[in-house]
Amino acid sequence: EPEVTQTPSHQVTQMGQEVILRCVPISNHLYFYWYRQILGQKVEFLVSFYNNEISEKSEIFDDQFSVERPDGSNFTLKIRSTKLEDSAMYFCASRPLEGSYTFGSGTRLTVV
Amino acid sequence: DAKTTQPPSMDCAEGRAANLPCNHSTISGNEYVYWYRQIHSQGPQYIIHGLKNNETNEMASLIITEDRKSSTLILPHATLRDTAVYYCIVSPRSSGSARQLTFGSGTQLTVLP
Numbered sequence: 135e136p137e138v139t140q141t142p143s144h145q146v147t148q149m150g151q152e153v154i155l156r157c158v159p160i161s162n163h164l165y166f167y168w169y170r171q172i173l174g175q176k177v178e179f180l181v182s183f184y185n186n187e188i189s190e191k192s193e194i195f196d197d198q199f200s201v202e203r204p205d206g207s208n209f210t211l212k213i214r215s216t217k218l219e220d221s222a223m224y225f226c227a228s229r230p231l232e233g234s235y236t237f238g239s240g241t242r243l244t245v246v
Numbered sequence: 247d248a249k250t251t252q253p254p255s256m257d258c259a260e261g262r263a264a265n266l267p268c269n270h271s272t273i274s275g276n277e278y279v280y281w282y283r284q285i286h287s288q289g290p291q292y293i294i295h296g297l298k299n300n301e302t303n304e305m306a307s308l309i310i311t312e313d314r315k316s317s318t319l320i321l322p323h324a325t326l327r328d329t330a331v332y333y334c335i336v337s338p339r340s341s342g343s344a345r346q347l348t349f350g351s352g353t354q355l356t357v358l359p
Contacts, residue, residue: 138289165344176351177290177333182344189344225289234280235347237289 136160138238140226146244147216155211155241157226166209167227167235168201170194177225183209216245250334255354258328264321266353268334271315276338279310280347281319283330290333290349293319297339324357331355 139158147153159166168180181201182189188201198214209228213220223240251269258264270279281293294301294308296317301308307320321328333352337345 167344167346169346169349171287177284177349179346179348182346184344190346223287227289234292234295235282235290236292239289240287242287 136236138226138228138236140224140238140241142241143239144242144244146246149218149245150215153213153216153243155213155224155226155243157209157211157238158207159209159226159228160230160236161207163228163230163236165189165229166201166203167229168211169225169227169237170222171225171240172219172222180211180224213243216243218245221245250336250350252332252334252350252353254351255356257356257358258321258324260326260357260359261323264319264324264328264355264357266319266321266332266334266355267316268319269316270334270336273314273336277336278339279308279314279317280335280337281306281308282333282335282347282349283328284333284352285327285330290347293332324355326357326359329355329357 141156166183171177179192181191181195200212202210225240226238227235229235278295278297280295282290284290294306296308310317331352331354
């Protein structure tokens, strides 16, 4: 069964550093998403991406965040200057035109 | 998106049916009921969705009341690996738009040996 692949599975970074979280969505999917989940809290929407541009973003997705689809396969989330409160699980998801979302297994980001 | 109400936790004996309820009294006519689950901080996993008819797949059955104000997810023979947080989400059909899912707190289902 096709999967959404996320790397790395765990990233530790120092406060103020930039991180890039990587995702390989399912190849024929058209919509791409980033969600995050702070430990013990709900899964929260960050951003959706379609046709090489952001479709929608939440208030969490401020100027320190950016997304890119640099080639036909990768979808990245960049956090420019990490803060302690950015520590969370980050999930990538993709979806075809018609159908359900498939989520990756996540990247655990720890900011120290 | 319409809001949903789910019990925070439920237990079920292994091998028995797990029936997870969800109230969505403000659901509108174009909104579907989706069920996802999350096993211990893994990514959410799609289970099933429906509009107004009952649905069944290899994982579960979805029973939607006639007035569509509530639904029940049924796992017919729960196993220990079904222990997870189950999310009931109502959302318009996603075709043609990038509409995201809005997750609530879900129901923590614990399957007991």
